Amino acid sequence: MKADTRTDPMADTNSEGQTPDITLYYAPRTRAFVALWLLEEIGVPYTLDAFDLYTGRQRGEAYRTLNPMGKVPLVVDRGRPVSETGAIALHLGDRYGAADLAPGIEDDDRAAFLRWLFFAGNAIEPAYFQKVFDWQIDEGTASWGSYTRTMEVLAAAVTPGPWLLGERFTLADVVIGNYLLSGMKFGMVEADSPLVAYAKRASARPAFARAEAIEARESARFPPAQA
Numbered sequence: 001m002k003a004d005t006r007t008d009p010m011a012d013t014n015s016e017g018q019t020p021d022i023t024l025y026y027a028p029r030t031r032a033f034v035a036l037w038l039l040e041e042i043g044v045p046y047t048l049d050a051f052d053l054y055t056g057r058q059r060g061e062a063y064r065t066l067n068p069m070g071k072v073p074l075v076v077d078r079g080r081p082v083s084e085t086g087a088i089a090l091h092l093g094d095r096y097g098a099a100d101l102a103p104g105i106e107d108d109d110r111a112a113f114l115r116w117l118f119f120a121g122n123a124i125e126p127a128y129f130q131k132v133f134d135w136q137i138d139e140g141t142a143s144w145g146s147y148t149r150t151m152e153v154l155a156a157a158v159t160p161g162p163w164l165l166g167e168r169f170t171l172a173d174v175v176i177g178n179y180l181l182s183g184m185k186f187g188m189v190e191a192d193s194p195l196v197a198y199a200k201r202a203s204a205r206p207a208f209a210r211a212e213a214i215e216a217r218e219s220a221r222f223p224p225a226q227a
């Protein structure tokens with residue numbers, strides 16, 4: 001078990017005077033929030049490299065050597081970059097998560113954990129875009145089926161809950177909970193869906209509150225561009 005050396009993630013060194021292994025490249029008001037929440041759930045020390053997407057830094061050559069997609073979130077761990085939300089969750093969970101947050105390869109819950117972790121990017125993400133842009137796509141051709149099918153499957157998965165894996169909260173709940181909380185802001189989730197109560201349960205986690213406090217601080221440091 002790693003000693004808890006957590007300190008202010010804005011600091012360059014932790015309480016033992018060491019530089020954390022992990023750096024999170026992050027921008028406020030973006031999908032990078034989920035990586036903050038993951039790190040706060042796990043409780044591993046990290047350095048926060050926050051910036052404003054309007055600077056275009058993420059599209060520059062130096063950044064794209066770390067993430068060729070030029071997007072946040074990006075985690076660099078012991079010099080190795082990892083991007084894409086699901087991969088970040090799995091990497092951090094496998095290397096640093098307490099086993100209950102990220103079922104390991106010998107754990108019978110691993111299969112369900114992986115399913116929901118991958119479901120987020122593979123199904124929820126395109127399903128939201130289908131809804132927003134009214135894409136007309138054959139259900140058998142679309143890898144996510146349809147927005148309706150994706151949301152129905154998810155609603156059934158959190159019923160009775162409280163979590164995707166029943167009584168066990170995992171990092172998959174962070175990733176999917178974050179998708180739902182963002183989706184709720186943009187009318188992507190029906191008000192009477194069990195997904196609303198599920199997302200609210202997830203957002204009651206102390207780690208979510210810590211991540212939100214960091215998000216608020218960084219959002220004030222980098223306010224939205226004035227029109």
Ligand SMILES: N[C@@H](CCC(=O)N[C@@H](CS)C(=O)NCC(=O)O)C(=O)O
Pocket residue numbers: 029030031032053058059070071072073083084085086121
């Ligand atoms: N597939 C990526 C998506 C990340 C993403 O879309 N990030 C957006 C912010 S919400 C971004 O960095 N956009 C900046 C740009 O493309 O310049 C993930 O799962 O992490």
